[in-house]
Amino acid sequence: MKYMEMSKKVVENIGGVENIQNVGHCATRLRINVKDESLVNGEALTNLDGSLGYVFKNGQVQLIIGANVNEAYNDFVKISGFSTQVDESTEHTELKENKKKNFMYYVNLVGGFSAEIFMPIVPALITGGVILAANNFMINYLGVSPESGTATIILAIFSAAFSMLPIYLGFTTAKKLNLPPIMGAFLGAILVSTSISGVEGLDFFGIPVTSVDYSGSILPIVIGVGFMYYIDKYLDKLIPEFIKYFLKPFLTMLIVVPFTLIVFGPIGTVLSTHVGNFVVWLMDSAGFIALPVLSALYPYMVMLGLDKAIMPIGFNAVATLGYDPVVMVMGFISNLAVGASALAVSRSVKENKEKSGALFSFGLTGLLGITEPAFYGALIGRPKALIGTAIGAAAGGLVGGIFLLKSYVMGGAPGLFTLLFFLAPDGTMGNMILAVITAAVTIGVSFVATKVILRQDVKKKQLKEEILTTSENN
Numbered sequence: 001m002k003y004m005e006m007s008k009k010v011v012e013n014i015g016g017v018e019n020i021q022n023v024g025h026c027a028t029r030l031r032i033n034v035k036d037e038s039l040v041n042g043e044a045l046t047n048l049d050g051s052l053g054y055v056f057k058n059g060q061v062q063l064i065i066g067a068n069v070n071e072a073y074n075d076f077v078k079i080s081g082f083s084t085q086v087d088e089s090t091e092h093t094e095l096k097e098n099k100k101k102n103f104m105y106y107v108n109l110v111g112g113f114s115a116e117i118f119m120p121i122v123p124a125l126i127t128g129g130v131i132l133a134a135n136n137f138m139i140n141y142l143g144v145s146p147e148s149g150t151a152t153i154i155l156a157i158f159s160a161a162f163s164m165l166p167i168y169l170g171f172t173t174a175k176k177l178n179l180p181p182i183m184g185a186f187l188g189a190i191l192v193s194t195s196i197s198g199v200e201g202l203d204f205f206g207i208p209v210t211s212v213d214y215s216g217s218i219l220p221i222v223i224g225v226g227f228m229y230y231i232d233k234y235l236d237k238l239i240p241e242f243i244k245y246f247l248k249p250f251l252t253m254l255i256v257v258p259f260t261l262i263v264f265g266p267i268g269t270v271l272s273t274h275v276g277n278f279v280v281w282l283m284d285s286a287g288f289i290a291l292p293v294l295s296a297l298y299p300y301m302v303m304l305g306l307d308k309a310i311m312p313i314g315f316n317a318v319a320t321l322g323y324d325p326v327v328m329v330m331g332f333i334s335n336l337a338v339g340a341s342a343l344a345v346s347r348s349v350k351e352n353k354e355k356s357g358a359l360f361s362f363g364l365t366g367l368l369g370i371t372e373p374a375f376y377g378a379l380i381g382r383p384k385a386l387i388g389t390a391i392g393a394a395a396g397g398l399v400g401g402i403f404l405l406k407s408y409v410m411g412g413a414p415g416l417f418t419l420l421f422f423l424a425p426d427g428t429m430g431n432m433i434l435a436v437i438t439a440a441v442t443i444g445v446s447f448v449a450t451k452v453i454l455r456q457d458v459k460k461k462q463l464k465e466e467i468l469t470t471s472e473n474n
Contacts, residue, residue, distance in 0.1 A: 128161020140427025392446025
């Protein structure tokens, strides 16, 4: 239990286990929702052993852990004794009602919700994406036959990751909304059923059902589970206790499934089409401007959780266009810039070998796609280093935007590990070479710019100290 001491201190400084509303985690953060924000001692949570940083927003304590966040989560649950069953009657509604609901409130709300429903499935998306890219490489360059058993098994792994996305999102969305997760997964399984997904001529009691291919879709299942939340609340009050266990799930699905198929599915399809058209227009009209700006802003999207909120744009682009020219591309460029800047910071503190080694590992992790340790552990406390990050991201974004870099696979944590995402399915190497050039420009410019900025900052501080020393001596 590596995070035992940290967990004890966290519990002590958030008002005890009785003040915990819910506990969860994403790829790098331990997320603890509290009932009463006034009981949180932020100062005591700032520099905990085992944590790289601390964020507190919208009633949620977020501890930046890094790649070992699942271990930290398990230790925290054991130490705190918190039950994952949420008691809604204990929710601190007064603080929520008094909270000022401005623009940033809703930004954080959407970002936090998206992060918690997408992050648990990211390992599956990364695995599916990488293995599809590897399959394309083997077929085009290693002589593996598309009809071989090897290719069939690999495509089955990819399909399980992406085609079954509604099942995974149904589970995580239901869990986030405090519904039985199996009910959300159940709805997702219905959507991807071969009897429904993409089938023409269906009707429900004479009402026509629009044909929609739900494999890999996002919006229909999220909207459907959101609708399920309200139906579940209503039926919970209406149905007598002694038959609720049997009758409520039956009536819930009897109501939710038709609404999802007849209303939410077509709405999601129309929205996806419009999103795809907008992405094409944006990159054709102003890609050389939009991509550098978005790449420079992406680390702050990650900080707010908005990187997960825009993932549906990438999925819709791949589904409608066959490639994603925005989400994965700007994430790829930005993550490389963050990682390279962290490496530059590690070189600037090389006199402290222990600290330099930790920062160096943060930088390498960032280059592979997980940037929060680098961002919080190396950069956010050095605002001038972030200027180097932005310069490198803008430089890489300019190259990618001018020459229209594309990702043919959606997944999580874009970085050097997911470089094969840029290999075209037909095996042509033009886009892949462009991705390598973009990566080289991003890493090189970020590292050099950050190094120069930090060196100049040190020189300015030394000059100020010399001037002060001289004046004191005189």
